[in-house]
Amino acid sequence: MDTCIEKIRAIGADLLAKGEVEIIIGFSDGSIPMAARPVAVSSRDDMEKLVFNSTCGLNLANYVSKNSLSGKGAKIAVVAKGCDARNLVTHMVENQISRDQIYIIGVPCTGMVDKRKIASMFEDEITKFAEEGDTLIIESALKKLTVKKTDVLRHNCQVCTHPNPPVFDVMAAEPVAEQTLDQPFADVDNIAAMDPEARWAYFQELTQNCIRCYACRNACPLCYCPTCFVDESSPQWVGKGQNQTDVTTFHFLRAFHCAGRCTDCGACVEACPMGINVREFTRKLNKDALELFGWEAGLDLEKRPPLDVYSPDDPNDFIK
Amino acid sequence: MMGNLLEHMGVDRDRIHFSWISSAEATKFVDVVKEISDKVRALGPNKKFVKDYNK
Structure with missing residues (x-):
């Protein structure tokens, strides 16, 4: 999933350069591994802060609201997984924001990992988290584990039937296959x-x-x-x-x-x-x-x- | 959906009652209240969603 981050950054840089949006809300690395946190990027220099991986489990629609947009007239771009985009739609349906205030950078999602499940595999603190395709490489001071991402998916991601954003302005990658249960x-x-x-x-x-x-x-x-x-x-x-x-x-x-x-x-x-x-x-x-x-x-x-x-x-x- | 969630959480279904009674339907109101109180009496005292201030 790391592959689409370059595309997200390129889209973001382009949007800022053209003045189409003033802020891009996305994820950045946290201060410890597996703690991706929301970030608002408003300059090209900060574009490198944007990341997207399997630890971006929060919902960025939460950072877009009537209050955050009111009176500013600014257009905001949001990096949105399937669920983030669905919550942006819910915001629009509930008249919290209007469609033209938001630019949705859609990201097809292959699921987020259950951080508690991963943490429970270690006796000590996790110091490094990396992913290559479907494989996660997680390290602590005591050991290094290689696990399949599908084995540590969060439950809501296991049963997710809408990994692709239903509404978007641009997609950062090809849509992923959607399961039916x-x-x-x-x-x-x-x-x-x-x-x-x-x-x-x-x-x-x-x-x-x-x-x-x-x-x-x-x-x-x-x-x-x-x-x-x-x-x-x-x-x-x-x-x-x-x-x-x-x-x-x-x-x-x-x-x-x-x-x-x-x-x-x-x-x-x-x-x-x-x-x-x-x-x-x-x-x-x-x-x-x-x-x-x-x-x-x-x-x-x-x-x-x-x-x-x-x-x-x-x-x-x-x-x- | 609210009744279903309460039932899902373990509240007895007979304690949850939804009715639409017009202000002109006094007899229906009496009947419904009677029915509910009979059902609830049969269930005995409720122990869920009750605060025990003696604890």
Whole structure:
């Protein structure tokens, strides 16, 4: 995947030179291996900062919002994987940004790696991460491992059916093959097969280490409310501490605010410092959105999200 | 979808109820409330999403 970075840089340099965009939002290397971080590039000299590899797991649509664009009139270019582009579409559908404010540099994505899984293969700190095609070479002071990227893909990338941006201005490489899955929601089905008490226990255990840092919310491009319900104190919707009931309420509501909007980009899980798979909540919503409304978020600029419109065909057996 | 997610998280489905009752439908309101309270009474006290202040 390293191959397309030269193309991304060339496209970026060209856009800046022509004055078509003022800023390019992309990824740059972090201060430690496997910690690619977002960067905003506004001069040609900084173009070398841009990188793209299998550790770019955050969602760059998060850095484009009504607030960041308002009043400036500047056009922003975004380096977008399939999910980033889908979230940009969601921003447009929700009237947060307009199509002409954004220049989408599409990147066909072969998936991002699960950094926790890789870290768990080492006893000490990882000092070097490199990739050649489908092979990852990871080093620490004690050992050097060569692993296949497909073995350490994040779960949301394993089940991703839209690795190519559905909307873009330019593509940095040829689109990759898209998979279709017989059972796209096997993880959700496994939980649904448990009895209610076991499911409750499962979600209680899942969130028991939550420190309420809200990294999942902050990393999520869908969470752009000026004041989040968790930060509101009048009224106080939910307690702020680590009381398990408050924690459960937070996770339930955070997830539900993403209903019919989530692209399963995995940024929430990527950001969680406690390694909680908060996608377990949104996965159920994504499954329902698909099964009840035939909806997957961020694929179409023209269609309205299912919870945004009324249709006589909407399922209504739950109303008694 | 909200009811489905709550059910997925382990909340009893009989505790979640959605109804559309017009302000003119007083009898329907009574019937629905009766039905819900009967169902919930059968389930017993709820222990989920409840804060225990004695802890």
